[in-house]
Amino acid sequence: MNRQLPVFVLSGLLFGAGLAVSGMADPARVRGFLDLFGQWDPTLIFVMGGALVVMVFAWLLQKKMHHPLLNNRFELPTRTDIDFPLVSGAILFGIGWGIAGLCPGPAVIGLVLVPASAVIFVIAMTAGMFAHRVLMPR
Amino acid sequence: MIGLAAAILLLGAGRIAGISGIFAKATKSSETGPLRMLALAFIVSMLAGALVVCVASDGVVATCPASTITLIIGGLIVGFGTRLGSGCTSGHGVCGMSRFSTRSLVATPIFIGSGIVTVDLMNILGITP
Numbered sequence: 001m002n003r004q005l006p007v008f009v010l011s012g013l014l015f016g017a018g019l020a021v022s023g024m025a026d027p028a029r030v031r032g033f034l035d036l037f038g039q040w041d042p043t044l045i046f047v048m049g050g051a052l053v054v055m056v057f058a059w060l061l062q063k064k065m066h067h068p069l070l071n072n073r074f075e076l077p078t079r080t081d082i083d084f085p086l087v088s089g090a091i092l093f094g095i096g097w098g099i100a101g102l103c104p105g106p107a108v109i110g111l112v113l114v115p116a117s118a119v120i121f122v123i124a125m126t127a128g129m130f131a132h133r134v135l136m137p138r
Numbered sequence: 139m140i141g142l143a144a145a146i147l148l149l150g151a152g153r154i155a156g157i158s159g160i161f162a163k164a165t166k167s168s169e170t171g172p173l174r175m176l177a178l179a180f181i182v183s184m185l186a187g188a189l190v191v192c193v194a195s196d197g198v199v200a201t202c203p204a205s206t207i208t209l210i211i212g213g214l215i216v217g218f219g220t221r222l223g224s225g226c227t228s229g230h231g232v233c234g235m236s237r238f239s240t241r242s243l244v245a246t247p248i249f250i251g252s253g254i255v256t257v258d259l260m261n262i263l264g265i266t267p
Contacts, residue, residue, distance in 0.1 A: 008177075010146055012180035017187035089223020117209060
């Protein structure tokens with residue numbers, strides 16, 4: 001058994017529960033958050049803001065650590081360049097997010113909350129990811 | 139809780155808690171990311187965490203788009219876009235922005251902005267999801 005397994009399980013449990021209690025998993029509310037020029041519902045800012053505050057401290061702690069508790073090294077993104085795939089991918093993702101009100105995390109736990117709808121979205125999302133793997137070989 | 143979950147994965151395993159990346163690895167749609175077994179364990183644990191909240195409360199409100207076409211088109215674009223742009227709300231929005239990563243500081247305002255434009259255009263055109 002991989003020694004990192006308990007970390008992934010604990011983090012996944014908290015992530016899934018956190019999305020469920022925060023309202024991020026409600027597509028109608030997410031679309032209300034994105035409806036800036038209509039009936040804007042700003043409450044989800046506090047969900048993202050709260051997570052950001054915790055993570056700012058986590059990164060400060062990370063800088064002082066030589067390696068993670070249960071791994072020999074940090075395996076983190078190192079790129080800093082702004083390229084066309086980054087920008088066009090973000091634009092596309094925002095369009096899809098706006099259309100359905102679902103991003104990947106809420107879509108995944110939607111399989112528990114609203115399985116009939118979420119399963120359609122998740123299958124399509126997987127197909128989209130797979131299409132990227134096939135069409136954009138590295 | 140979301141911040142705490144991301145912090146645990148970073149400080150415990152040295153990984154970014156980016157759901158699009160972890161999900162892609164779990165479904166074999168990506169070659170990069172954590173071991174597939176760990177990615178799968180994370181996704182299953184997310185489901186368990188949401189289930190606990192459902193059982194402990196009176197259920198969780200999640201009003202999904204009624205139209206199957208909306209779900210399919212939205213899902214396809216989100217899947218392709220998050221892989222092309224190397225992340226979603228969790229990876230870029232939470233983990234990357236708090237790290238002051240240049241790429242995330244660029245990507246996050248872009249996807250929130252294009253989400254806002256999409257919702258407003260749909261409202262103007264009278265399209266319900």
